[in-house]
Amino acid sequence: MSQLALVIDLNVCVGCHACVTSCKEWNTSGTAGYLADMNPFSKDPTGTFFNRVQTFEVGNFPNTETVHFPKSCLHCEDPPCVPVCPTGASYKREADGIVLVDYDKCIGCKYCSWACPYGVRELDEHQKVMKKCTLCVDRIYDESLPENERKPACVMACPTNARLFGDVNDPDSEAAQAIRERGGYQLMPEWGTRPANHYLPRRKTRITIHEDELIRADNPLYKERQLPMPDADDPTLDETTSW
Amino acid sequence: MHPAFSVIFLTTLIGAGQGLFLALYTGQLYSVFKVLPVQDSADFYALGSLIAVLLLLAGLFSSFFHLGHPERAWRSAACWRTSWLSREVLTLPTFMGAVAVYGLIHYLGWNPVLYSFRDTFDIDLSLVIGAGASLLGFTLFLCTGMIYACIKQLQEWATPLTVVNYTLLGSASGFLLATAFAAWQGSELTEFFGGWAILMTVIAFITRTASLIRNARIKYKTSLETAIGIRHARIEQKSQGFMCGSFNTREYFHGAPQHIFRLIKWSFLVLVFPIPLLLVSIGLSANALGLLIAAFLVQYLGLLLERWFFFAQANHPQNLYYQTVG
Numbered sequence: 001m002s003q004l005a006l007v008i009d010l011n012v013c014v015g016c017h018a019c020v021t022s023c024k025e026w027n028t029s030g031t032a033g034y035l036a037d038m039n040p041f042s043k044d045p046t047g048t049f050f051n052r053v054q055t056f057e058v059g060n061f062p063n064t065e066t067v068h069f070p071k072s073c074l075h076c077e078d079p080p081c082v083p084v085c086p087t088g089a090s091y092k093r094e095a096d097g098i099v100l101v102d103y104d105k106c107i108g109c110k111y112c113s114w115a116c117p118y119g120v121r122e123l124d125e126h127q128k129v130m131k132k133c134t135l136c137v138d139r140i141y142d143e144s145l146p147e148n149e150r151k152p153a154c155v156m157a158c159p160t161n162a163r164l165f166g167d168v169n170d171p172d173s174e175a176a177q178a179i180r181e182r183g184g185y186q187l188m189p190e191w192g193t194r195p196a197n198h199y200l201p202r203r204k205t206r207i208t209i210h211e212d213e214l215i216r217a218d219n220p221l222y223k224e225r226q227l228p229m230p231d232a233d234d235p236t237l238d239e240t241t242s243w
Numbered sequence: 244m245h246p247a248f249s250v251i252f253l254t255t256l257i258g259a260g261q262g263l264f265l266a267l268y269t270g271q272l273y274s275v276f277k278v279l280p281v282q283d284s285a286d287f288y289a290l291g292s293l294i295a296v297l298l299l300l301a302g303l304f305s306s307f308f309h310l311g312h313p314e315r316a317w318r319s320a321a322c323w324r325t326s327w328l329s330r331e332v333l334t335l336p337t338f339m340g341a342v343a344v345y346g347l348i349h350y351l352g353w354n355p356v357l358y359s360f361r362d363t364f365d366i367d368l369s370l371v372i373g374a375g376a377s378l379l380g381f382t383l384f385l386c387t388g389m390i391y392a393c394i395k396q397l398q399e400w401a402t403p404l405t406v407v408n409y410t411l412l413g414s415a416s417g418f419l420l421a422t423a424f425a426a427w428q429g430s431e432l433t434e435f436f437g438g439w440a441i442l443m444t445v446i447a448f449i450t451r452t453a454s455l456i457r458n459a460r461i462k463y464k465t466s467l468e469t470a471i472g473i474r475h476a477r478i479e480q481k482s483q484g485f486m487c488g489s490f491n492t493r494e495y496f497h498g499a500p501q502h503i504f505r506l507i508k509w510s511f512l513v514l515v516f517p518i519p520l521l522l523v524s525i526g527l528s529a530n531a532l533g534l535l536i537a538a539f540l541v542q543y544l545g546l547l548l549e550r551w552f553f554f555a556q557a558n559h560p561q562n563l564y565y566q567t568v569g
Binding site: 017045057086087105109117 | 244315318321393395396465471475481482483488491494511559565
């Protein structure tokens with residue numbers, strides 16, 4: 001069974017928020033209704049977003065790292081938000097594993113948002129229903145788009161290619177390979193939610209050079225440099241050798 | 244979590260309603276076995292049931308304010324196989340209906356004796372329906388408690404004590420109301436209900452204190468390390484990704500200053516337990532209706548604060564992602 005998901009490479013994410021704005025732009029323009037912004041031009045503006053980029057500082061100065069951390073619905077393989085929904089509005093698709101909300105069934109009780117440990121569901125203040133990342137379900141299957149554009153809007157927008165999209169259950173997919181080969185991990189594994197989205201860790205590229213790699217141990221010149229210089233009136237091979 | 248007044252009123256009102264019905268039925272059950280005198284059907288059981296139904300209705304009404312789409316509330320009966328919320332949604336009206344039928348049987352006197360045990364103990368229709376309704380009442384306590392107790396990562400709630408406290412606090416409140424109601428009716432059951440109310444309040448004090456002690460000692464399973472998956476002792480948030488509020492900053496933080504938070508804890512501990520115990524004890528010995536009503540009202544006020552504290556105390560792991568605006 002396939003499980004579509006994002007693999008987010010924290011090693012290359014530069015925290016530019018392009019995925020945030022691209023997500024908002026695509027999903028506020030869709031047929032499911034806009035993502036409401038309340039007081040957009042006045043005090044305390046607030047709005048519905050599916051995706052956010054946060055920034056953390058790891059370590060003690062001066063040995064610190066700034067980690068930009070994009071966070072959206074992780075499309076858990078065992079999603080805690082689904083069984084608690086009293087109406088069945090919150091569901092996980094059998095075919096591709098995307099967790100979705102049926103906006104026509106949702107009663108806006110917010111119980112699913114309590115059950116999600118990651119805080120990736122947001123109640124739309126205008127439509128009064130729970131909203132969340134759809135993995136751009138209205139994009140990835142749209143055959144009117146060129147095939148290489150059938151990806152979530154955030155993936156298309158990422159300038160550093162920090163977001164990979166694919167079926168994490170297909171071992172040959174780019175996403176699954178990245179998880180396997182580059183140490184992909186899940187968030188809050190302690191709650192048994194088995195998130196489908198994975199994160200690739202920060203990595204340092206270091207090269208270890210030993211001293212004997214810099215000085216050639218078997219250098220013939222090194223061994224023979226004690227040889228006496230030829231006399232000045234001896235015939236020499238001027239151009240080819242120094243003695 | 245951010246305490247919602249709709250849910251605070253829902254849980255406290257239905258708790259009192261459930262407790263009141265359980266008190267009435269306990270009184271009737273005892274009278275069948277000739278331990279307590281039989282009460283007047285219409286004045287006592289029917290009127291008492293009416294009060295219970297009104298409390299349950301008020302709770303149900305309050306719950307609608309929690310919903311974004313109250314007109315779709317009927318849909319929430321669908322997923323009773325998996326969702327405790329759905330189970331509560333089904334149990335509440337069923338229980339309410341059963342209490343209404345119980346009251347109606349008493350009011351109209353349609354109460355035939357179904358079975359007479361050794362010609363001494365008469366099992367009548369209301370007793371059978373009341374037994375079913377009591378079962379539903381306990382199921383409703385279980386559902387209400389489990390709504391909170393089943394969310395694993397809200398560690399303050401994920402304990403059997405949650406269900407125990409909902410049951411005991413609701414029952415204590417209902418028995419206290421039954422005491423005042425019986426005193427108002429001039430019934431001999433006043434002291435019977437009062438005794439149970441005292442007992443339940445004392446046990447509830449023990450279990451609620453136990454949950455407070457447990458919650459004060461909680462070790463959180465989630466830290467910033469597991470939240471962002473970076474193993475380091477010092478991780479500090481520098482930006483949550485936006486300046487002003489969002490659903491995440493409104494729904495999961497109670498927002499009260501620490502001193503108010505503590506004040507509410509101590510207020511509910513005083514208002515729910517010692518003051519009502521004192522009032523009901525004096526009220527029973529002096530046979531003062533006013534004090535008994537005051538005991539119920541003071542405890543109810545305390546329960547509102549208790550429920551506020553219950554929600555506010557729960558610490559959602561998502562809060563780790565929203566520590567700093569930027």
